[in-house]
Amino acid sequence: MKKGTIILLLSVIFVSCKTEKKANDTLNVVTTTSMITDLVKNIGGEHINLQGLMGSGVDPHLYKASEGDVSKLSNADIIFYNGLHLEGKLVEVFEKMKNIKTIAIANALDESTLIGSEYFASNYDPHIWFNVDYWMQATRFVVKKLSEAIPEQKVAFEANGANYIKQLESLKTTLTSTIQVLPKEKRVLVTAHDAFNYFGKAFDFEVVGLQGLSTATEAGVQDVQKLSAFIIEKHVKAIFIESSVPKRTIEALRAAVNSKGHNVTIGGSLYSDALGNAETIEGTYIGMFEYNVNTIVNALK
Known part of the structure; x- marks a missing residue:
C-alpha cells in the first residue's frame, strides 16, 4: 500500500x-x-x-x-x-x-x-x-x-x-563503574551513525558517527576518508557497527583505516535505535544498555 x-x-x-x-x-x-x-x-x-x-x-x-x-x-x-x-x-x-x-x-x-x-x-x-x-x-x-x-x-x-x-x-x-576502568584518552566511540551523543555527554566519551544523526543520510567517500584520518590521529583501537544500520559502511571505514597502516578492528555490534530480540536480556532497555557498555569497554580498553 x-x-x-x-x-x-x-x-x-x-x-x-x-x-x-x-x-x-x-x-x-x-x-x-x-x-x-x-x-x-x-x-x-x-x-x-x-x-x-x-x-x-x-x-x-x-x-x-x-x-x-x-x-x-x-x-x-x-x-x-x-x-x-x-x-x-x-x-x-x-x-x-x-x-x-x-x-x-x-x-x-x-x-x-x-x-x-x-x-x-x-x-x-x-x-x-x-x-x-x-x-x-x-x-x-x-x-x-x-x-x-x-x-x-x-x-x-x-x-x-x-x-x-x-x-x-x-x-x-x-554503567559508571564499568566505564571507570577505561582511561579518558581511550573513550572515543566511532559508530555507524551519530546515535550516541547523549551517552557521550553523560559518560565523558568523544563520539563520532559515520552517517551523522540520521541514517537517512548516506556516508560518502569523503566522510570515510575524513573519519579514517581521525581514527588514526586518535589511535582508536576499535569501531562499532549497529544492529539497526547496515554494516557495509563501517566495514568500508575499517578497510580505509587499515589500508593506511593503522590496525583497527570492529569491536562488536551495538544496539542504537532498537533493542535486541524480544525475550532476551538485550530486548530490554536496561539489558541493552549494559550490553552496549560492556561491549564498548571490552573492545577499547
Missing part, C-alpha cells in the same frame, strides 16, 4: 470510526520504538493492552506505516512516540490522528538541556534514551499520562514507576 493511500485510509478511520473508551475497557496503547514499548510495559503492566510498532533491528528514521499498523493505530486510545522527528516517516500519519491522543516522550524533557541538531526539523538530537536521567524523567511522564487515562490504576502505575526508577538508578551506577 502506498504512503498516500495509507494516510487517506487513516484519515477516514480516525475521524469516523474512533469511539470513546468505555470505563470497563482495557486501555489500548500503541508505542513506536522498542525502547518506548519496554518503558510503557514496565509501567502499564497488566493494566493496559500494549502493542509496539517497531521490533528488534528496526530503524525508526526510515520506518513507514504498513497496512498492519493501520489497525493498531486506529484502535489505539493513546500512542506514545519519541518525538523530535525520530520517527520522520510517521509524522504525517500522526498529524491525521484527530481523535487519538498522541504523546511524545521528548515532551518530558527540558529542551534547553537537549543537544542541538541541524539535521532534524526539531533542531534537537532525538536519541534521548541514551541518557539514563532522561529515561527516569520519561518514566515519571508516562506514569502521569497513564494515571490521567486510568485514574483507578494510578496507585499501581506509581508503584511500577517507582520500582522502575530504582532499577534505572542501579543501572546508572553499574
Whole structure:
C-alpha cells in the first residue's frame, strides 16, 4: 500500500470510526520504538493492552506505516512516540490522528538541556534514551499520562514507576563503574551513525558517527576518508557497527583505516535505535544498555 493511500485510509478511520473508551475497557496503547514499548510495559503492566510498532533491528528514521499498523493505530486510545522527528516517516500519519491522543516522550524533557541538531526539523538530537536521567524523567511522564487515562490504576502505575526508577538508578551506577576502568584518552566511540551523543555527554566519551544523526543520510567517500584520518590521529583501537544500520559502511571505514597502516578492528555490534530480540536480556532497555557498555569497554580498553 502506498504512503498516500495509507494516510487517506487513516484519515477516514480516525475521524469516523474512533469511539470513546468505555470505563470497563482495557486501555489500548500503541508505542513506536522498542525502547518506548519496554518503558510503557514496565509501567502499564497488566493494566493496559500494549502493542509496539517497531521490533528488534528496526530503524525508526526510515520506518513507514504498513497496512498492519493501520489497525493498531486506529484502535489505539493513546500512542506514545519519541518525538523530535525520530520517527520522520510517521509524522504525517500522526498529524491525521484527530481523535487519538498522541504523546511524545521528548515532551518530558527540558529542551534547553537537549543537544542541538541541524539535521532534524526539531533542531534537537532525538536519541534521548541514551541518557539514563532522561529515561527516569520519561518514566515519571508516562506514569502521569497513564494515571490521567486510568485514574483507578494510578496507585499501581506509581508503584511500577517507582520500582522502575530504582532499577534505572542501579543501572546508572553499574554503567559508571564499568566505564571507570577505561582511561579518558581511550573513550572515543566511532559508530555507524551519530546515535550516541547523549551517552557521550553523560559518560565523558568523544563520539563520532559515520552517517551523522540520521541514517537517512548516506556516508560518502569523503566522510570515510575524513573519519579514517581521525581514527588514526586518535589511535582508536576499535569501531562499532549497529544492529539497526547496515554494516557495509563501517566495514568500508575499517578497510580505509587499515589500508593506511593503522590496525583497527570492529569491536562488536551495538544496539542504537532498537533493542535486541524480544525475550532476551538485550530486548530490554536496561539489558541493552549494559550490553552496549560492556561491549564498548571490552573492545577499547
